[in-house]
Amino acid sequence: MQSIVEQDLGTPARLSAKTVTLTIDGEEITVPEGTSVMRAAALLGSKIPKLCATDQLEAFGSCRLCLVQIEGMKGLPASCTTPAAQGMKVTTQNKQIADVRRGVMELYISDHPLDCLTCPANGHCELQDMAGVVGLREVRYGYEGDNHLTAEKDTSNPYFTFDPSKCIVCSRCVRACDEQQGTLALTIQSRGFGSTVSASQDVPFMDSECVSCGACVQACPTATLSENSLIEKGQAEHSLVTTCAYCGVGCSFRAEMKGEEVVRMVPNKDGHANHGHSCVKGRFAIGYATHSDRIVKPMIRAKITDAWREVSWEDAIGYAASEMQRIQAKYGRDSIGGITSSRCTNEETYLVQKLVRAGFGNNNVDTCARVCHSPTGYGLKQTLGESAGTQNFDSVMKADVIFVIGANPTDGHPVFASQMKRRLRTGAHLIVADPRSIDLVRTPHVAADYHLKLRPGTNVALVNSLAHVIVTEGLVKEDFVRERCDVASFDQWRAFVSDPKNSPEAMEEVTGVPAMSVRGAARLYATGGNGAIYYGLGVTEHSQGSTMVMGIANLAMATGNVGREGVGVNPLRGQNNVQGSCDMGSFPHEFPGYRHVSNEAVRALFEGAWGVSLLGEPGLRIPNMFEAALDGDFKGLYIEGEDIAQSDPNTQHVTAALEAMECIIVQDLFLNESAKFAHVFLPGSSFLEKDGTFTNAERRISRVRKVMQPKAGYADWEITQLLSNAVGYPMNYAHPSEIMDEIAGLTPTFTGVSFARIDELGSIQWPCNAQHPEGTPTMHVGEFVRGKGRFLLTEYVPTHEKVNAKFPLILTTGRILSQYNVGAQTRRTENNRWHDEDRLEIHPNDAEERGIVEGDWVGITSRAGETVLRARVSERVQPGVVYTTFHFPESGANVITTDNSDWATNCPEYKVTAVQATRVGQPSEWQRRYREFSEAQEDLLKNADVFAVK
């Protein structure tokens, strides 16, 4: 059911510039052309009774409750399916209409349980409301006839229950799965009295194609589909709007509460990024915040082989500060640093980088964007002038050609993928460049025009061959280039890509993609109308990640696909606040707002505001911190909300570096993999326990609102502030809004941002300043941020990671819908029901050669290490390529990934690792050692009374 506070206007809004004026019950109203009579009446404050209609879905006209009288029209038309017309005169209430409505309700109630008082929907049931509205007083049919009251519940899904005995067959759930989610897992089977909602071929929800997004639950007007949390806890009493802490879509939610307890998370219909939709993670998987693994007391220890000791906050902070000071005194100013969190708020990451620069006195600060989209920051800054995507998500609705490169949005950005599918189903073309057959290639009512199934590691070869076609076949938008771009760089680039070595025919051997497919895709992108590129980590996590980003920007500029709606270069940022973390100056070489630390004017600005001298030299990136630790130069690290021991490549290298340090401070919710090497554990706060802002992949800054007190006593920003004061750099913020005010005062792209302004507008896409007082949905309109767009030469350089007889396969990695990144949150929820282990996807040919069948244990060996996973034999991967996810630490996916990285940013080359796969009968040596080490570390916790849940 819908949220407890939102109004439903019956049918979706229409955006026509043309309007019509009609009269409803004697009152005039003017509405956009195409608006339904029902919605027009609702806008007047007149609620026409309804059951099958909801403003999140197109009108259906089945319940027959919303009938009205319209002068000049026969009978009683349904107001939901009747568009308002100029001069129309509508009567919504009279005796005839009232009798019809009461009759309809009589029929519904004759086949419905009368257990309202014990029903989960009691007090918030649309059927109950309509019975009251129509004045139903009796059911003349009685209750002895055939009915559905004994239909059995489906409790297969861990998050919601389907009770068909309460179903009124309004089809809202079926339509929601179709229109909003695009999975089409539900249907109405049979007909007439036999009509019932069916998941797939009438199987339990968990066995169907249902992805548990919850759209059907939200759409249901009765208790037929109800959240289990609602069934258990009852109706919420208040709600607060906040932002999801999972992926970079940044869905807006209403946290519905009873006191400090979350009853359910309901997507906010006014959410600018998600428009009332969500996925299984954001809507349902919040149980990790109160999981029994949650640690709420600070702990310290001298050595990682010592037991943890619970201490007071004062002692923990004091110990951490004294250790960092001792290390600097002994090893030098540059021997410590910090890692900001892409899970924490903008205000929190700003404080961590401020602590490092002003408190520690160096620039050794970095963020997890290092291992995902740092090439985006570099590549787009070089070409377009700003380290961010160019559009908002809604822009996809005006795209004619959607080009998805190295991304799997149905798994990684599911709510945006649903929106993309809505556009694809209305006729947009689709090109997919991916080594795997991702779901988007062929999904209900969507099929890619071209699937460029390239070999991992050959992205730049592909993009150069696409560019070759565009240039040599005269498909360049010459006017756009001459007006908007640096012509000298364009001429150089044109000569470069025209070289026959970059032709699709020449590159076919390298990429494995047939030349004619490349030519077809290039022509489609260049001439098919508005062309929009969406890309992910399959672009950036390569040794030529930055080069590929530049190649994408080159393509977009050459075809004039930048600077308006429907086009653009759209990096699909993965985490809830990785964009924000970068914006806030988490990189070792840049202050907030992407300004280099060597820029004297900028540095002076921050020195003036922060009251301290700042270093003008870039600091250490995360991979360089590891190198420096192993060299003995880097000894102390403050890690906020990141788990580098699980997420970074070449695990054995990372853990060796961690072991070489003398003080590691981990601030997190759980004892994660990195915390097993830590000396100080500071219990952090979840997104439910703090105020602040997140910035999503659209550059959209949205509010995060505290709905409960921090379980450990402090929000993350307060902990950083305590630490800063303890090391001698004073911080005295009373509220995160003050931190944002400071950010706005120092950052030209943020000058118009404040909590008050965000509340007023709902969200803000930066830049937000005097030139763009309400933010910037589309960038580079009229002019690129750097002035003229710059073309850069993107020569294909093969990766160092070569396959050979010993390592003949290429491993590439990715994500799955139900789990999130290292799994710290989702592994602690019921989402494990969908994915409880990382598996190795292997093509049937490769499996057969090795005697591997589905479910076998497979040893995967690379130049870096070895691990063991169970096999999933699948044709989604091509021969010669294997694939796995990295959501479970015990699977050791990063034991086998290497130190190879992007030349510009050191973003790890997760997507290309040469491996061999062999059928085995036991875990790897690393897994055995990991299990022993983890058990020992958990044992060292046993005497500390630090958990939230006893």
Add this chain to the structure above:
Amino acid sequence: METHTVSGSNHSASGNDHLVQMANDIGNFFRASPQREDAIAGIANHIASFWTKRMREKLMARLEQDEHGLDELPLEALKRLSRSTAAPAR
């Protein structure tokens, strides 16, 4: 099952070789520039902008002992960097 050397355990010898590799990789991008001077300037600017002073010093120290392994363009870029005193302004 065959075991592998943990890269961290053999770090000292490989750490500076890693810097050589990084410099060569940067050079591989800029070598596409038609003008040699642009390539050298691009490499130098990139290293100055993104490498710490310690990393640059380590690589220079390594080159003073042995230039082997470093490609021509990044070698020239590093020599120019060592002659200048400040990171280029951005």
